[in-house]
Amino acid sequence: MLLFAGFGYAKPVPVNPRNFRIRNADLYVSAAGPLSNLILAGIGAWLLGMSFQGGWQTVWDFPLGELLVWFSLINMNLCLFNLLPIGPLDGSSVWPYFLPDAPRRKFMEFNDRYGTQVLMGLVMVSLALPGFSPFRWIGEASRGLISWMV
Incomplete structure (x- = not known):
């Protein structure tokens, strides 16, 4: 996938829900990845904002400015991408908690069966058209959110 789409993906980490002590703990496990990316993007954006208040005129004048821009953008992109409600991504375990029971079960069954194929189809369609x-829309949203955070 790295060769064709420009990004790789790892095998999901197995989680045993029987080990959870609280109800819906799998929601917290699934949201932890995107939340950590959001926090890191916020820290990078905050540091960028502080550099402007420190007297730097542009990001490129600040010695670590470009690094902070890329750090923030990559983490925001990862956050938004992982929140897509598709297949092996974290969003497929987060968003169903906002649905009533019957649609949630149907969504989970469909996603378990076809989620990876939907993700691969999305990548192929993005390459063909x-x-x-x-993915470009996610990048544009990330730039807007980082600009707002700075």
């Missing part, structure tokens, strides 16, 4: 790129 340059105008249709959800």
